[in-house]
Amino acid sequence: MLDKDFNLLAEAGISELDKLPSTYFTKDGNIWMYENINDELAFVIVKIEYLKN
Incomplete structure (x- = not known):
């Protein structure tokens, strides 16, 4: 997950890939x-979605 400035807030693996x-x-x-x-x-x-504050 990214914020509006593209700072990484969270990440997760995609098991299907x-x-x-x-x-x-x-x-x-x-x-x-x-x-x-x-x-x-x-x-x-x-x-890709980003968190809106």
């Missing part, structure tokens, strides 16, 4: 990662 992503990009404040699922292109989207 068992390997480091090789290719990713950011869009609309989210992190998008490519994933091959049964020979189909899929995206894992990680949403």
